[in-house]
Amino acid sequence: MDQIIALFENDQIDxxxxxxxxxxxGDAAQIIxxxxxxxxxxxxxxxxxxxxxxxxxxxxxxxxxxVLETIQQKRLVEIMDEMDSxxxxxxxxxxxxxxxxxxxxxxxxxxxxEIKQLLVYEEDTAGGIMQKEIITVDxxxxxxxxxxxxxxxxxxxxxxYYIFVTDKENKLIGILEASKxxxxxxxxxxxxxxxxxxxxxxxxxxxxxxxGIFRKYDIYILPVIDKENHLLGRITVDDIIDVIDxxxxxxxxxxxxxxNEDKVFTSPLxxxxxxxxxxxxxxFTALLVSSVVGIFEGTIARxxxxxxxxxxxAGLGGNSGTQTLTVxxxxxxxxxxxxxxxxxxxxxxxxxxxxxxILIGTVAMLIAYLFKGNILLGVVLGVSMVCNxxxxxxxxxxxxVVMKTLKIDPALASSVIxxxxxxxxxxxxxxxxxTLLL
Amino acid sequence: MDQIIALFENDQIDxxxxxxxxxxxGDAAQIIxxxxxxxxxxxxxxxxxxxxxxxxxxxxxxxxxxVLETIQQKRLVEIMDEMDSxxxxxxxxxxxxxxxxxxxxxxxxxxxxEIKQLLVYEEDTAGGIMQKEIITVDxxxxxxxxxxxxxxxxxxxxxxYYIFVTDKENKLIGILEASKxxxxxxxxxxxxxxxxxxxxxxxxxxxxxxxGIFRKYDIYILPVIDKENHLLGRITVDDIIDVIDxxxxxxxxxxxxxxNEDKVFTSPLxxxxxxxxxxxxxxFTALLVSSVVGIFEGTIARxxxxxxxxxxxAGLGGNSGTQTLTVxxxxxxxxxxxxxxxxxxxxxxxxxxxxxxILIGTVAMLIAYLFKGNILLGVVLGVSMVCNxxxxxxxxxxxxVVMKTLKIDPALASSVIxxxxxxxxxxxxxxxxxTLLL
Numbered sequence: 078m079d080q081i082i083a084l085f086e087n088d089q090i091d092x093x094x095x096x097x098x099x100x101x102x103g104d105a106a107q108i109i110x111x112x113x114x115x116x117x118x119x120x121x122x123x124x125x126x127x128x129x130x131x132x133x134x135x136x137x138x139x140x141x142x143x144v145l146e147t148i149q150q151k152r153l154v155e156i157m158d159e160m161d162s163x164x165x166x167x168x169x170x171x172x173x174x175x176x177x178x179x180x181x182x183x184x185x186x187x188x189x190x191e192i193k194q195l196l197v198y199e200e201d202t203a204g205g206i207m208q209k210e211i212i213t214v215d216x217x218x219x220x221x222x223x224x225x226x227x228x229x230x231x232x233x234x235x236x237x238y239y240i241f242v243t244d245k246e247n248k249l250i251g252i253l254e255a256s257k258x259x260x261x262x263x264x265x266x267x268x269x270x271x272x273x274x275x276x277x278x279x280x281x282x283x284x285x286x287x288x289g290i291f292r293k294y295d296i297y298i299l300p301v302i303d304k305e306n307h308l309l310g311r312i313t314v315d316d317i318i319d320v321i322d323x324x325x326x327x328x329x330x331x332x333x334x335x336x337n338e339d340k341v342f343t344s345p346l347x348x349x350x351x352x353x354x355x356x357x358x359x360x361f362t363a364l365l366v367s368s369v370v371g372i373f374e375g376t377i378a379r380x381x382x383x384x385x386x387x388x389x390x391a392g393l394g395g396n397s398g399t400q401t402l403t404v405x406x407x408x409x410x411x412x413x414x415x416x417x418x419x420x421x422x423x424x425x426x427x428x429x430x431x432x433x434x435i436l437i438g439t440v441a442m443l444i445a446y447l448f449k450g451n452i453l454l455g456v457v458l459g460v461s462m463v464c465n466x467x468x469x470x471x472x473x474x475x476x477x478v479v480m481k482t483l484k485i486d487p488a489l490a491s492s493v494i495x496x497x498x499x500x501x502x503x504x505x506x507x508x509x510x511x512t513l514l515l
Numbered sequence: 516m517d518q519i520i521a522l523f524e525n526d527q528i529d530x531x532x533x534x535x536x537x538x539x540x541g542d543a544a545q546i547i548x549x550x551x552x553x554x555x556x557x558x559x560x561x562x563x564x565x566x567x568x569x570x571x572x573x574x575x576x577x578x579x580x581x582v583l584e585t586i587q588q589k590r591l592v593e594i595m596d597e598m599d600s601x602x603x604x605x606x607x608x609x610x611x612x613x614x615x616x617x618x619x620x621x622x623x624x625x626x627x628x629e630i631k632q633l634l635v636y637e638e639d640t641a642g643g644i645m646q647k648e649i650i651t652v653d654x655x656x657x658x659x660x661x662x663x664x665x666x667x668x669x670x671x672x673x674x675x676y677y678i679f680v681t682d683k684e685n686k687l688i689g690i691l692e693a694s695k696x697x698x699x700x701x702x703x704x705x706x707x708x709x710x711x712x713x714x715x716x717x718x719x720x721x722x723x724x725x726x727g728i729f730r731k732y733d734i735y736i737l738p739v740i741d742k743e744n745h746l747l748g749r750i751t752v753d754d755i756i757d758v759i760d761x762x763x764x765x766x767x768x769x770x771x772x773x774x775n776e777d778k779v780f781t782s783p784l785x786x787x788x789x790x791x792x793x794x795x796x797x798x799f800t801a802l803l804v805s806s807v808v809g810i811f812e813g814t815i816a817r818x819x820x821x822x823x824x825x826x827x828x829a830g831l832g833g834n835s836g837t838q839t840l841t842v843x844x845x846x847x848x849x850x851x852x853x854x855x856x857x858x859x860x861x862x863x864x865x866x867x868x869x870x871x872x873i874l875i876g877t878v879a880m881l882i883a884y885l886f887k888g889n890i891l892l893g894v895v896l897g898v899s900m901v902c903n904x905x906x907x908x909x910x911x912x913x914x915x916v917v918m919k920t921l922k923i924d925p926a927l928a929s930s931v932i933x934x935x936x937x938x939x940x941x942x943x944x945x946x947x948x949x950t951l952l953l
Contacts, residue, residue: 078855101712103731111855137851228698236735237694238676256675256693260666274539292760293541295753297674297735314752315733321756322730325763326845329770333837341846342859345866349874352838352867356831356875363830364882370823377819384822385809388938391826392801393794396931399771400790407764408779413575417516417549421780428783429790436787437794444802493834500826 102131401473430470540569839911868908
């Protein structure tokens with residue numbers, strides 16, 4: 078790394094080019110991602126087209142945008158010619174209309190047809206992440222015919238782990254592990270040694286559900302089919318790892334009001350624009366909370382130490398609610414929580430909230446009594462904490478589940494809403510009880 | 516699902532047994548996980564040993580514990596005999612000492628030796644997740660010898676995608692895609708067609724770093740070696756998906772003070788015990804915040820509406836800080852953030868905080884002015900929000916990075932600490948400015 082920076086500083090371009098082109102694509106991408114900003118686009122331009130085609134999709138989003146804005150058309154065509162159809166389509170989707178039109182005319186006809194077909198599918202569906210490069214054999218082929226056929230098509234397909242078996246109409250009827258073909262006797266036909274219980278994904282399936290299939294069946298490669306069972310493409314597990322990373326980020330991000338494109342190296346202005354709507358919503362929830370406190374302004378004017386203790390009730394309720402929200406959200410994401418068992422989960426979270434409320438509330442009660450010498454104040458603090466942690470358990474678990482059931486985006490049940498509700502619950506119960514009892 | 520419940524209610528055990536044993540292990544596990552609690556252990560007991568061996572590790576943690584507590588030794592031995600070494604080791608690690616000793620004596624000698632070897636490694640390292648079942652060929656073997664050798668050992672190894680090539684001392688010198696062997700000419704030797712650039716993992720590598728290797732190099736199977744490059748086992752990508760899920764949960768969980776074992780169906784008492792230490796810490800951070808507010812009790816007694824507006828400053832600061840914390844934490848987890856580029860990331864987050872602070876602060880200023888008709892109050896509110904969102908950007912980004920650098924668990928930089936700091940920053944600047952200016 079430091080060595081490459083030093084080479085850049087001394088303008089030793091030949092040396093850099095030599096070094097960087099010897100790297101594994103994964104390493105080359107990492108180094109370019111970590112270089113000081115002024116060298117990144119340059120370093121990418123020194124890569125051979127072949128290496129560049131493996132690296133470009135691993136660059137972080139902002140950098141890839143920079144590269145695509147400055148790249149020459151001839152080089153872009155060379156790079157896209159080297160790519161698998163799914164990766165080329167990802168790049169195509171990032172080009173502007175004119176750039177895309179020009180490029181599609183110049184790359185290999187077959188490739189450009191595939192890209193056009195793939196561009197039709199939504200980005201986050203099975204169709205959007207599949208590749209068209211597959212090896213299929215007819216069910217009547219024998220071992221030697223299959224091996225010849227694979228040899229003819231091998232160059233196009235990386236990671237040949239399964240061969241797909243189709244009938245005359247290109248309908249998927251079985252899959253065949255490459256190693257089985259290796260070991261079988263020579264008179265065997267595809268239909269004899271294939272596995273008929275094929276797990277496949279419909280082309281319009283959401284990518285999160287596709288990831289669920291890989292998770293559930295422990296597979297490496299998944300065929301994608303249309304409604305009539307015609308074989309359209311395949312999805313490989315390395316792309317699913319990207320999907321899982323993306324969906325995991327999305328879940329955490331949604332909880333705190335972030336968008337998926339808002340990464341470590343998104344430009345500040347772009348991050349501001351993405352976070353502002355959320356913070357504006359947060360401003361209004363905060364105003365709502367503050368107007369609930371406003372109801373009790375008279376009590377606070379009379380007993381100013383209540384304002385001092387307020388943050389305790391609200392803080393612990395907010396934290397409890399976020400804990401519950403996190404457990405439930407992850408449970409939904411990993412498929413542990415389904416319609417059949419949500420009731421049990423909600424009851425559990427409420428129970429946990431109440432028990433924790435009683436335990437922490439008792440300690441808080443004692444502390445308030447010891448410091449202020451007022452037993453009634455202690456009771457008010459303790460009881461309002463129990464109330465609030467009950468609210469935390471209830472809203473933290475039920476809101477995301479209800480929204481999921483109603484097919485509303487559970488993002489709206491995120492921490493800002495939960496915190497608003499626990500804030501209101503905490504302040505109202507604490508200040509309300511205080512108004513009545515103190 | 517409803518059908519199976521109905522069969523249970525009518526005690527039609529034969530029917531259930533027949534139905535459930537026809538399922539794919541992934542489906543069987545899902546159904547058992549979703550059944551009403553009273554039928555779960557029973558349903559598992561109706562599985563054939565072979566199916567049970569594939570299902571047991573996909574049951575949710577609490578249920579697997581229940582199964583292992585009630586299972587008969589003979590059946591457990593049958594089930595473990597069917598398992599791959601890595602899965603059997605996971606089960607072995609959950610047994611109590613006496614149970615483990617008994618079982619290890621009764622299962623196949625070779626299997627029990629492998630389990631004993633694997634139990635030595637820490638659970639969350641390459642050694643802890645690898646399996647011993649591999650096919651290796653000597654570098655001098657020719658195509659026919661290799662195929663014979665694979666045929667002899669094929670039963671033991673599922674998912675034969677790579678064959679490992681070793682020298683006489685069992686040192687790993689290359690890998691060989693099964694499909695290459697299928698297509699190569701018969702006089703070829705292993706050493707001629709193998710790939711020498713082997714990516715491998717040292718046995719003591721942390722599982723998170725192992726997942727990083729799969730992510731970076733897009734591979735499906737990774738050999739595990741010791742310090743002298745002896746081949747010890749392999750890790751398959753389906754296990755890495757579990758690791759990625761686990762680590763993603765862990766990251767979100769840590770942020771809100773949860774432990775990884777605290778899932779949707781953990782028993783309430785066990786969840787209470789796991790969350791209590793964290794809520795106790797939160798009680799103390801809340802007391803700290805409240806004591807900062809206490810400094811300004813005099814000001815609040817004089818101007819009670821300040822207590823009404825307090826939640827706005829604190830709430831938005833807390834939310835901003837959590838946004839930053841989330842971006843940085845995910846960036847670290849996915850390997851986007853490294854030592855070379857942290858400074859840039861921190862500066863960016865502070866910039867975003869200040870800009871958002873100015874924008875949202877201005878709106879808040881106007882609102883305060885409109886409602887209270889006091890321009891100075893508006894200024895106090897607006898300025899304190901800018902201060903607080905600057906603090907949010909600073910602590911939300913720098914604390915996890917600094918902790919990571921010092922190799923302290925960044926969990927301590929979680930949202931409770933960030934929220935405490937933004938609460939203190941918000942209350943102190945708001946009430947402090949109010950004391951000076953109003």
